[in-house]
Amino acid sequence: MSLLVVGTVAFDAIETPFGKTDKIVGGAATYIGLAASNFISDINLVSVVGDDFPEKDIQHLQSRGIRTDGLQVKDGEKSFFWSGKYHLDMNTRDTLATELNVLADFDPIIPDSYQDSNFLMLGNLTPQVQMSVLDRMNSRPKLVVMDTMNFWMDNAKEDLDKVIRKVDILTINDEEARQLADEYSLVKAANKILTMGPSYLVIKKGEHGALLFHENQVFFAPALPLEEVFDPTGAGDTFAGGFIGYLAKTRDISFDNMKRAIIYGSAMASFCVEKFGTERLQALSSEDIEERVQEFIDLVQFDIVLA
Amino acid sequence: MSLLVVGTVAFDAIETPFGKTDKIVGGAATYIGLAASNFISDINLVSVVGDDFPEKDIQHLQSRGIRTDGLQVKDGEKSFFWSGKYHLDMNTRDTLATELNVLADFDPIIPDSYQDSNFLMLGNLTPQVQMSVLDRMNSRPKLVVMDTMNFWMDNAKEDLDKVIRKVDILTINDEEARQLADEYSLVKAANKILTMGPSYLVIKKGEHGALLFHENQVFFAPALPLEEVFDPTGAGDTFAGGFIGYLAKTRDISFDNMKRAIIYGSAMASFCVEKFGTERLQALSSEDIEERVQEFIDLVQFDIVLA
16 A cells, blocks of 8 residues: 655754754654655655755665655755754753745645555645645545644644545644644543544654544553653654554554554654654664564553453 | 551542532542542551541541541641642642641551551651651551652652652652652653662553553553543542552552552542542442443553564
């Protein structure tokens, strides 16, 4: 099953209490694509960079099974750049710089070769761009997963609502769920959001795990307690990539399989934070992943026999 | 197996965004005892109240299998009183009043009839009082569980450290674990705390669940996502009472059984928050509890077959 990913491909400059980087490759679609490439080798990337984006990094994505026919390279322009500094809690962060550059007037192209993509991941972007991608698919993919953030709830609510109405799965964090539904209880928020379009809602709670809601069912997946979080950048996108990559690999979008996909997504995210940027995602074996999933199983396993 | 519980028996006046109470019966030992009484009928209470504490409420505790030979009633004095107001998040709260009253010079009495208690629950109290109870046991109970709070870390650290050194299990929340160990990572904090005396550490994370650490093992139990939290007062103590009550009932203090005890404790806490004060704990059947435990099982259950 093939996966179309639209999102940012960018440069990040990251500072933590323990180290800092200059410009390294980042962006939601990069993390999503790299994570998913551990599960499937049929990934169609839709994005835009400037001519400052190294050819070798584009080739690297290709070497991971990520097609770049839909990756526009704008001559004379610069790639999207984000710079952030994490606090000691390695969770909250200050944005030091956001230079939209080519992202400012990104108009997504869907190459013909991408038109039969079965799964669509709408990475966090301007809702208008996410909607364009949906509109430009000739037939609706089997599964559409959407990520967004509170910035769009504050600044593009109408556009956002229109896209949300058209997707199968929405992935957001707990604060965003509360803001979107205007409810404090995550259960009430989920019930509301499940009337807005999506039939599945994933609420990402960072170090506290993730919740999956569908109809009147709920599943909770933990996050692995880690001795060290080195760089949390891209963890949420990595989760999404692992999640949708696993679904595309197993070709099963039942609730039961979504639970497994959440566990695999969480496992991928736990790798992402171990090193700066995408480094840890570059060299994972399937054995690494299976070992990590076993840790998740061990973390939550208990047996209670009820009368 | 019998359980000795030392802690406060008190009056609470609680305000939430949805309602308020006048003085109702509360206190850590009340919640612990009532929760544990769903599992065992051999509970020995050590505490102190004033003569403003109604005889009928003492009889009610007795009717639940809680012996009150160790509950001192001080003539001419008033019971401990706490008043708090919860914010909209139903988690953070302002303390409006804390009147120590009889608690100010509480000197715990251990009746002879209590001396063979197998399990000891040191509810959150002045470390000095917790230590007195330990010292006044003729033989060391089979299992000693201790709760505390950041207030004692700030105001009685030396006394606190002395008690911690002597217990088997410490239960605290995540902020307290970080403060006690002076570490941000909960894994690092747990590793440190497990050198301070306890061989098991329970980190309570409220709506985010609970972690159990022992040697190099870790278990994570979720909290049930709730549509409504009516009154969170006493939830942590209820968790502790369910936890130690289940251990005392099953007479098994292995890591595997502790995991089950965490689930039962979490189930009890999920009942506590449904109504004001101890009301929900007063009329639980074992069927209610088993049904709730089944919800926990369903919440986290997934099956992944690894190669």
